[in-house]
Amino acid sequence: MRNFGTKILSLSVALGLGLGFAAAPVDSAQAWEPKKPVEFVVMAGKGGGADKAVRFIQSIIAKNKMSSKPFSPVNKPGGSGAEALIHVKNASDPDHTLMFTLNSFYTTPLRQPSLKVNIETFTPVGRMAEDTFLLWVNKDSGIKNVDQFVKAAKAAGNKWIMAGTGKNSEDNILTDFLNKAYGLNMKYVPYKGGGRVAKELAGNNANSTVNNPSEQLGFYQAGKTVPLAAFTPTRLPLFKDAPTFKEIGKDFVYFMQRTVVGAPGMSKGAAAYYQGLFKKVFNSKEWQGYMKKKSLQGEFLTGDALMKYWLVQREVQRGMLKKMGAIK
Amino acid sequence: MEILSLLLDGFAVAFEPLNLALIVFGCAVGLFIGAMPGLGSVNGVAILLPMTFLVPPTGAIIFLAAIYYGAMYGGAISSIMLGIPGASTAVATTFDGRPMAMKGDADKALIAAATASFVGGTISVILFTTIAPPLADVALTFGAPEIFALMLMAFATFVGLGGDDIPKTLFSIFIGLVFGAVGLDIVSGEPRLIIGGIPGFFHGINFLVLAIGIYGIAEMLWTIEVSKGDVMISQASVSVKRTLATMKELVGTWKTMVMGSVLGYFVGILPAAGATPGALMAYGIAKTGAKDPSSYGKGNINGVVAPESANNAASTGSMLPMLTLGIPGSPTTAILLGGMVIWGLEPGPMLFIEHKEFVWGLIASLYAANLFALVINIAFIPAFIWVLKLPFTILAPVIFILCVVGGFVPTMDMHDVWLMLVFGVVGYLMRKLDYPMAPAVLAIVLGPLAEPALRQSLLISSGSFSIFFTRPFASAIIVTAIILILLPVLKIIYEKIKKPAAA
Numbered sequence: 121m122r123n124f125g126t127k128i129l130s131l132s133v134a135l136g137l138g139l140g141f142a143a144a145p146v147d148s149a150q151a152w153e154p155k156k157p158v159e160f161v162v163m164a165g166k167g168g169g170a171d172k173a174v175r176f177i178q179s180i181i182a183k184n185k186m187s188s189k190p191f192s193p194v195n196k197p198g199g200s201g202a203e204a205l206i207h208v209k210n211a212s213d214p215d216h217t218l219m220f221t222l223n224s225f226y227t228t229p230l231r232q233p234s235l236k237v238n239i240e241t242f243t244p245v246g247r248m249a250e251d252t253f254l255l256w257v258n259k260d261s262g263i264k265n266v267d268q269f270v271k272a273a274k275a276a277g278n279k280w281i282m283a284g285t286g287k288n289s290e291d292n293i294l295t296d297f298l299n300k301a302y303g304l305n306m307k308y309v310p311y312k313g314g315g316r317v318a319k320e321l322a323g324n325n326a327n328s329t330v331n332n333p334s335e336q337l338g339f340y341q342a343g344k345t346v347p348l349a350a351f352t353p354t355r356l357p358l359f360k361d362a363p364t365f366k367e368i369g370k371d372f373v374y375f376m377q378r379t380v381v382g383a384p385g386m387s388k389g390a391a392a393y394y395q396g397l398f399k400k401v402f403n404s405k406e407w408q409g410y411m412k413k414k415s416l417q418g419e420f421l422t423g424d425a426l427m428k429y430w431l432v433q434r435e436v437q438r439g440m441l442k443k444m445g446a447i448k
Numbered sequence: 449m450e451i452l453s454l455l456l457d458g459f460a461v462a463f464e465p466l467n468l469a470l471i472v473f474g475c476a477v478g479l480f481i482g483a484m485p486g487l488g489s490v491n492g493v494a495i496l497l498p499m500t501f502l503v504p505p506t507g508a509i510i511f512l513a514a515i516y517y518g519a520m521y522g523g524a525i526s527s528i529m530l531g532i533p534g535a536s537t538a539v540a541t542t543f544d545g546r547p548m549a550m551k552g553d554a555d556k557a558l559i560a561a562a563t564a565s566f567v568g569g570t571i572s573v574i575l576f577t578t579i580a581p582p583l584a585d586v587a588l589t590f591g592a593p594e595i596f597a598l599m600l601m602a603f604a605t606f607v608g609l610g611g612d613d614i615p616k617t618l619f620s621i622f623i624g625l626v627f628g629a630v631g632l633d634i635v636s637g638e639p640r641l642i643i644g645g646i647p648g649f650f651h652g653i654n655f656l657v658l659a660i661g662i663y664g665i666a667e668m669l670w671t672i673e674v675s676k677g678d679v680m681i682s683q684a685s686v687s688v689k690r691t692l693a694t695m696k697e698l699v700g701t702w703k704t705m706v707m708g709s710v711l712g713y714f715v716g717i718l719p720a721a722g723a724t725p726g727a728l729m730a731y732g733i734a735k736t737g738a739k740d741p742s743s744y745g746k747g748n749i750n751g752v753v754a755p756e757s758a759n760n761a762a763s764t765g766s767m768l769p770m771l772t773l774g775i776p777g778s779p780t781t782a783i784l785l786g787g788m789v790i791w792g793l794e795p796g797p798m799l800f801i802e803h804k805e806f807v808w809g810l811i812a813s814l815y816a817a818n819l820f821a822l823v824i825n826i827a828f829i830p831a832f833i834w835v836l837k838l839p840f841t842i843l844a845p846v847i848f849i850l851c852v853v854g855g856f857v858p859t860m861d862m863h864d865v866w867l868m869l870v871f872g873v874v875g876y877l878m879r880k881l882d883y884p885m886a887p888a889v890l891a892i893v894l895g896p897l898a899e900p901a902l903r904q905s906l907l908i909s910s911g912s913f914s915i916f917f918t919r920p921f922a923s924a925i926i927v928t929a930i931i932l933i934l935l936p937v938l939k940i941i942y943e944k945i946k947k948p949a950a951a
Contacts, residue, residue, distance in 0.1 A: 175785065179787070196651070198633075198650070198652070203632045203650055206647060206650045232638075234639075286634070287635060307910075309592075309907045310634070311900075311904065312900065315774065319588060319773055322588055323588035325592070338773075338774050338796025338797055339797060341796070
């Protein structure tokens with residue numbers, strides 16, 4: 121059930137729907153193009169920020185006919201992205217396997233050396249954005265600023281539930297930061313995907329979350345949840361009333377990459393094709409509009425520059441995980 | 449009454465010529481995709497999503513909804529005719545649908561499935577129309593404890609499913625739970641039960657692999673053994689007279705249909721559940737509440753009606769969290785969600801307010817799709833019956849090929865095909881030893897839903913089980929579950945007391 125999108129080819133042949141996916145003979149002199157549907161693995165569950173972005177990108181590609189073959193999103197949320205990493209690492213057809221990654225691209229291999237995943241072997245395709253984080257509470261709680269939040273969370277002790285997306289994930293790192301910075305003892309409860317997390321807060325099954333804007337936007341607009349502060353260098357245009365943690369004396373900034381990664385062993389021709397394609401997607405008016413609407417930031421990065429960015433980020437994450445005691 | 453007029457406006461949208469044509473075409477495509485083992489509504493919607501950019505957004509979603517509905521109908525067809533679940537949602541339909549076909553009542557089973565699907569669709573649309581917005585708020589408050597309670601109830605309804613041999617039933621449930629635990633742990637992220645370090649186990653054991661192995665391969669081996677090489681032809685016929693007789697019989701199952709529809713709708717609404725657990729639960733409850741539970745699994749028409757009404761109702765129900773919370777209740781609605789975003793319709797709490805005409809157009813088209821799927825399905829019954837009249841020497845290889853394709857397609861991984869063949873052989877041996885298989889299938893579906901919910905609940909409560917009894921919804925469901933678990937035990941005690949008294 122979960123890999124719904126990947127069998128377009130076999131299906132259309134089997135059912136004779138005549139959708140015209142027959143593989144045409146490829147002239148070797150021509151630039152590389154996908155010969156079958158491209159599997160687009162999402163490192164997270166359905167309804168979260170990454171999932172929404174992937175489905176949007178897929179639609180941009182399809183709508184603007186940027187690729188002759190469709191892109192099929194496949195969710196592999198298991199084990200904070202471990203399932204996706206293993207799947208892409210072992211991809212039988214690296215030229216047709218892409219992955220949309222989060223920061224678990226760094227943290228999961230660091231935490232689980234037994235997976236034997238080395239991100240330096242993956243193919244850098246394109247960083248589409250950097251997502252931001254805010255601290256959210258339910259409107260019913262009456263909490264309006266970080267001071268009130270700290271007071272309430274302190275009083276509740278370990279009964280204060282912080283919902284997040286997986287053990288030692290981005291959300292866990294931020295929760296850990298808040299616990300340390302304010303002397304709190306919030307309890308971290310992992311759920312499958314940021315969409316679920318956002319829903320748990322809106323339904324009062326959690327006391328607070330550190331969702332991305334895209335995940336809470338719907339509930340925020342419906343007046344169910346409130347952002348208290350942002351983990352960004354400057355205030356986000358969408359949430360002008362929420363100060364940054366820097367403004368209130370805790371200098372902590374945290375971004376999450378939204379990056380397209382190719383499978384290890386992808387051919388040069390295929391890598392060049394996808395790098396060009398995602399640059400087009402990044403520059404499309406749909407994606408630019410999406411970034412603005414969802415409070416996404418950052419420039420397009422690709423190739424060696426992107427690999428360099430990964431290596432720097434990996435060290436940043438390694439430092440944070442060490443501080444948390446998650447790794448040695 | 450405002451909602452009613454909105455729905456009527458919706459019907460006006462659904463019956464525009466282009467939209468109507470899309471509904472009919474979508475239903476027919478969905479029916480065939482659903483009938484192919486391993487392919488369900490998910491596949492149909494995924495394949496045809498790019499095509500929908502050719503028509504306006506409302507038409508596009510109407511088309512996808514029609515495929516969704518058509519596939520729900522179609523899933524029952526191969527469950528009944530070949531004993532292989534056509535889609536994950538139709539697993540429970542094989543329990544009684546297949547025995548009915550073996551008895552020569554395939555036409556009856558097909559009509560029952562189509563009619564129940566129609567009733568399930570109708571009731572769920574009515575429920576959606578009348579109480580959708582408040583229910584969205586209820587679905588929102590459902591947290592981990594409530595989901596676990598619900599899953600426990602689903603298990604409870606299946607206590608009696610394995611027949612009288614309780615140790616063998618428990619064995620079957622536990623083996624299913626173990627298979628369900630394979631893969632990566634959601635809470636800690638650690639790999640579990642990666643047997644022999646084979647990478648194919650990282651994605652877990654897809655329950656369709658188990659279901660197709662058991663119901664397809666094992667069933668085929670069993671039939672070959674029983675027929676001992678004789679050319680066996682199933683008796684099957686279809687006539688107006690028999691159809692009318694079936695209709696009469698179906699009137700007697702109205703209670704099961706209503707139960708299945710209402711249950712399916714509510715289970716469908718919950719973001720974590722969906723149509724497959726809904727159908728399994730409906731089957732379990734129908735059996736638990738029946739006067740003659742022992743006739744289930746041997747071709748009881750109620751055993752077809754319950755899951756089929758529930759899975760269609762659930763497919764409407766799963767639209768609700770998708771539209772109002774932006775959280776898909778089923779894999780298919782997840783794809784619909786993707787489509788909606790590109791059409792500029794952002795699902796979420798604001799959708800009902802900002803895009804009313806779209807929401808109600810969709811609901812009305814679901815209803816229209818329901819009607820057309822019924823008509824198309826019934827019209828094709830003679831063609832389906834013809835398949836059953838093929839000699840088994842021809843049918844067996846066809847079943848085998850369909851099983852292999854069905855095992856391969858969901859993950860495109862040969863690992864799953866080998867695993868399915870192993871399950872087929874083991875399932876055949878277990879059948880010879882008289883182990884019930886349905887509880888294992890149930891456990892592999894519900895285990896991965898129940899386990900994280902249990903652990904999240906206990907994390908929240910610091911390990912105290914009181915969390916399941918202090919929240920109103922959770923405690924009501926859990927108490928029901930406990931009663932359901934005790935019911936068969938009480939029945940046995942009651943009969944034991946009664947027997948000596950009668951003798």
